[in-house]
Amino acid sequence: EDQVTQSPEALRLQEGESSSLNCSYTVSGLRGLFWYRQDPGKGPEFLFTLYSAGEEKEKERLKATLTKKESFLHITAPKPEDSATYLCAVQDGSSNTGKLIFGQGTTLQVKP
Amino acid sequence: EAGVAQSPRYKIIEKRQSVAFWCNPISGHATLYWYQQILGQGPKLLIQFQNNGVVDDSQLPKDRFSAERLKGVDSTLKIQPAKLEDSAVYLCASSLDPLGLIYGYTFGSGTRLTVV
Numbered sequence: 123e124d125q126v127t128q129s130p131e132a133l134r135l136q137e138g139e140s141s142s143l144n145c146s147y148t149v150s151g152l153r154g155l156f157w158y159r160q161d162p163g164k165g166p167e168f169l170f171t172l173y174s175a176g177e178e179k180e181k182e183r184l185k186a187t188l189t190k191k192e193s194f195l196h197i198t199a200p201k202p203e204d205s206a207t208y209l210c211a212v213q214d215g216s217s218n219t220g221k222l223i224f225g226q227g228t229t230l231q232v233k234p
Numbered sequence: 235e236a237g238v239a240q241s242p243r244y245k246i247i248e249k250r251q252s253v254a255f256w257c258n259p260i261s262g263h264a265t266l267y268w269y270q271q272i273l274g275q276g277p278k279l280l281i282q283f284q285n286n287g288v289v290d291d292s293q294l295p296k297d298r299f300s301a302e303r304l305k306g307v308d309s310t311l312k313i314q315p316a317k318l319e320d321s322a323v324y325l326c327a328s329s330l331d332p333l334g335l336i337y338g339y340t341f342g343s344g345t346r347l348t349v350v
Contacts, residue, residue: 126276154335165238165325166277168338209276213333219290220265220333224276 124149124214128225135200135232143195143228145210153215155193157186160207200232238342240326246348252314255345259328268311269325277325316349
């Protein structure tokens with residue numbers, strides 16, 4: 123059964139204090155691993171898709187990396203506006219649908 | 235470009251009542267999804283449409299939930315009768331490509347349902 127586990131559940135950082143969020147996954151055949159950002163009261167916002175181990179993608183202060191079992195979202199010198207819940211999801215390549223299996227998310231709070 | 239529109243934003247109903255949610259996807263997006271997000275959890279797929287056809291409804295509780303997509307554009311999700319455990323945010327999303335790989339999904343802000 124496809125499964126996604128994110129850690130930690132919550133993370134508090136001081137502004138400028140870099141850190142990483144972890145996403146561990148189990149899937150029959152990975153078609154893509156996705157990172158989304160969700161602000162309170164809003165729907166998730168797409169950040170990245172990673173397709174194969176070793177791949178990296180960057181967007182502003184965020185950098186996502188992928189191995190065969192995990193993905194990491196590195197946040198460099200975060201700012202208060204980076205505070206949000208970050209969701210990881212996988213799409214199973216054995217399925218012909220666009221179904222995403224989401225983790226429970228990591229809630230990041232960045233204090234000024 | 236306009237985003238995914240959902241209404242209502244909030245709904246409170248008593249158990250055993252019925253409720254309907256509406257979604258208007260981004261223009262030109264053939265693929266539409268309904269996800270259920272329970273507080274503290276990640277979203278869970280309920281149903282995927284490609285144009286007005288159902289691609290995946292394997293996790294839709296069909297004894298109480300139904301969904302349709304009229305003319306391949308707007309969609310409605312209905313719950314009848316509602317149970318306490320249906321309290322959640324119902325998210326609609328659309329994507330340009332059928333698998334949402336390149337540009338991801340675009341989600342609406344959701345409808346927060348409380349069943350009392």
